[in-house]
Amino acid sequence: MSKPHQYCITPKDLSAHLFEVTLTVAKPDPSGQVFSIAAWVPGSYVIRDLARHVVSIRADADGQEIGLSKIDKSSWQADACDVAITLTAEIYAYDLNVRGAHLDRTHGFFDGACVFPAVVGQENQVCELEIRPPGGTAGSEWRIATSMPVVAAGQYGFGTFAAKDYAELIDHPVEMGNILIGEFEAGGIPHVIAVRGHAHFDMARICHDLSTLCTYQLKLMGAPKNLDRYVFLLYVQQDAYGGLEHRWSSSLSCSRRDLPRRGEPYVSENYRKFLGLCSHEYFHLWHVKRIRPAKFTPYDLRSEVHTGLLWVFEGITSYYDHLVLVRAGLITTSSYLAHIARAITSLTRTRGRFRQTIEASSFDAWTHFYRQDANSSNAIVSYYTKGSLVALALDLTLRKESKGKCTLDDVMREVWSQYGESSEGMPERGLETIAREVSGLELADFFERFVRGTIDLPLHGLLREVGVDLRMRPASNSADKGGKPAAKDKTPPPWLGAALAERAGKSMFRVVHSGSPAEKGGIAPGDLAVALDDLQLNAANLDERLKEHHVGDTVTVSVFRDEHLMKFRVKLAAPPEDTCYLELESDPDAGTETMRSAWLTGN
Numbered sequence: 361m362s363k364p365h366q367y368c369i370t371p372k373d374l375s376a377h378l379f380e381v382t383l384t385v386a387k388p389d390p391s392g393q394v395f396s397i398a399a400w401v402p403g404s405y406v407i408r409d410l411a412r413h414v415v416s417i418r419a420d421a422d423g424q425e426i427g428l429s430k431i432d433k434s435s436w437q438a439d440a441c442d443v444a445i446t447l448t449a450e451i452y453a454y455d456l457n458v459r460g461a462h463l464d465r466t467h468g469f470f471d472g473a474c475v476f477p478a479v480v481g482q483e484n485q486v487c488e489l490e491i492r493p494p495g496g497t498a499g500s501e502w503r504i505a506t507s508m509p510v511v512a513a514g515q516y517g518f519g520t521f522a523a524k525d526y527a528e529l530i531d532h533p534v535e536m537g538n539i540l541i542g543e544f545e546a547g548g549i550p551h552v553i554a555v556r557g558h559a560h561f562d563m564a565r566i567c568h569d570l571s572t573l574c575t576y577q578l579k580l581m582g583a584p585k586n587l588d589r590y591v592f593l594l595y596v597q598q599d600a601y602g603g604l605e606h607r608w609s610s611s612l613s614c615s616r617r618d619l620p621r622r623g624e625p626y627v628s629e630n631y632r633k634f635l636g637l638c639s640h641e642y643f644h645l646w647h648v649k650r651i652r653p654a655k656f657t658p659y660d661l662r663s664e665v666h667t668g669l670l671w672v673f674e675g676i677t678s679y680y681d682h683l684v685l686v687r688a689g690l691i692t693t694s695s696y697l698a699h700i701a702r703a704i705t706s707l708t709r710t711r712g713r714f715r716q717t718i719e720a721s722s723f724d725a726w727t728h729f730y731r732q733d734a735n736s737s738n739a740i741v742s743y744y745t746k747g748s749l750v751a752l753a754l755d756l757t758l759r760k761e762s763k764g765k766c767t768l769d770d771v772m773r774e775v776w777s778q779y780g781e782s783s784e785g786m787p788e789r790g791l792e793t794i795a796r797e798v799s800g801l802e803l804a805d806f807f808e809r810f811v812r813g814t815i816d817l818p819l820h821g822l823l824r825e826v827g828v829d830l831r832m833r834p835a836s837n838s839a840d841k842g843g844k845p846a847a848k849d850k851t852p853p854p855w856l857g858a859a860l861a862e863r864a865g866k867s868m869f870r871v872v873h874s875g876s877p878a879e880k881g882g883i884a885p886g887d888l889a890v891a892l893d894d895l896q897l898n899a900a901n902l903d904e905r906l907k908e909h910h911v912g913d914t915v916t917v918s919v920f921r922d923e924h925l926m927k928f929r930v931k932l933a934a935p936p937e938d939t940c941y942l943e944l945e946s947d948p949d950a951g952t953e954t955m956r957s958a959w960l961t962g963n
């Protein structure tokens with residue numbers, strides 16, 4: 361067997377944010393070895409052209425520098441050579457992002473796709489990675505957290521690690537610094553949470569709750585054969601929320617207020633959101649990391665790869681992330697219903713749901729969902745939000761039509777058994793084929809209408825089957841995201857149909873909804889708010905200003921557009937019933953009660 365590719369990464373200059381990466385290839389392509397850096401990171405469907413962070417690169421053979429030519433935006437070719445080549449690159453790392461690389465005096469973090477060149481044509485070769493500490497005293501207290509298997513390193517220490525191939529090498533993000541470690545077991549498998557950036561939280565509680573949620577998911581889906589460890593890497597910031605899935609780990613970021621304080625007995629809204637994020641990324645260890653679209657098998661990281669299935673992987677995962685929390689007893693039923701109601705509210709306010717299907721949203725994620733602008737809510741639909749509600753509708757349809765015999769859980773377990781442990785990816789119509797086979801139901805109409813069509817989901821009737829009433833009402837104010845009944849004695853303001861955002865002390869129209877009074881009157885995204893009639897208008901007083909008027913009143917909205925003062929006559933309309941809350945039917949019949957309990961407990 362030929363020698364593994366030898367990678368080495370060193371935090372070379374903390375102040376200049378530079379990692380040095382070396383790569384030695386024992387048997388390079390004799391006609392001129394090509395090296396490339398990914399254009400995108402698996403799990404995040406936008407072109408990032410990560411090679412732009414390479415600030416220097418050279419190749420050596422036999423102790424002599426050899427020629428290295430840039431052949432496209434992401435690739436270099438070394439001169440023809442029949443002895444080992446060592447590539448040395450300096451990589452700028454100052455992108456504080458779960459899918460980036462970041463280095464300063466406090467820590468280092470990298471997603472392998474950002475820092476490790478691939479040896480083109482030899483991607484299946486075993487890789488060894490040496491991770492070195494920074495020079496001097498800066499990193500003397502630093503520890504390492506990664507799910508990458510250790511070859512020679514102490515626990516949480518610097519040393520040598522290994523990966524079966526290049527795809528695995530870049531699937532184990534690494535955090536180094538003064539990290540807090542929490543350890544727990546789930547399903548007999550050791551799990552770690554490594555936290556950086558914050559110390560004042562209840563680690564014991566987080567470990568307990570994560571153990572509960574991981575144990576539930578392992579029971580639901582069945583533990584993958586090669587899941588012998590799992591690491592949550594968490595970076596706590598002032599204001600952050602995000603995650604990226606990997607097969608044996610996830611990298612997460614959250615805000616300080618999202619973590620529970622010691623002794624806090626309840627689940628705050630922020631902590632619920634944090635648990636939902638962990639649950640989401642953990643569910644991905646099956647769904648998108650081991651079960652993958654055929655189009656991602658293997659990943660081609662040079663350019664966009666289009667699939668209509670992102671709604672399957674992100675939508676179904678978004679459905680299960682909170683369903684698992686309620687089933688595992690980590691959140692209450694009412695908290696779960698409020699979460700669904702907020703998703704329904706968000707979708708109802710998205711006029712783009714009539715213009716884009718979730719299959720098209722998936723396909724165009726690269727240029728639409730990941731590149732949103734002021735018109736996005738009028739033109740596109742989120743494959744996360746609508747995808748999660750299509751998953752809910754599919755689950756409830758299966759339960760209803762099969763009289764409780766078949767559920768989305770059964771479909772997902774079959775998806776796992778067909779595509780999970782094999783290297784075969786899911787074909788574009790794979791989910792519907794399995795759903796039809798497992799349930800014995802004819803579901804073509806469901807997929808035509810709700811996945812390849814833009815017809816609104818029949819959630820009202822489907823939720824009724826499980827004893828849940830879906831109610832709609834107007835928004836109480838511009839911060840109202842739904843989930844609860846309207847506050848009594850509050851009349852909703854008349855509808856303008858535009859949202860203001862505060863930026864650098866100025867209030868700017870951020871979104872103007874299609875068909876709204878604001879759009880008909882002439883207001884456009886980017887306009888700076890000046891006044892409504894004769895009174896000052898800004899993001900903070902918009903609701904108050906509108907409440908001074910009635911439905912049907914015509915008002916004058918003054919704005920600056922490119923320094924020109926413009927005045928628009930706007931006829932305020934009745935607020936749309938676009939805000940959802942869900943209520944449990946108080947006295948359901950026995951059949952409905954059984955269906956509801958089966959849905960919410962998973963038993």
Ligand SMILES: [Zn+2]
Pocket residue numbers: 640644673674677
């Ligand atoms: Zn996701």
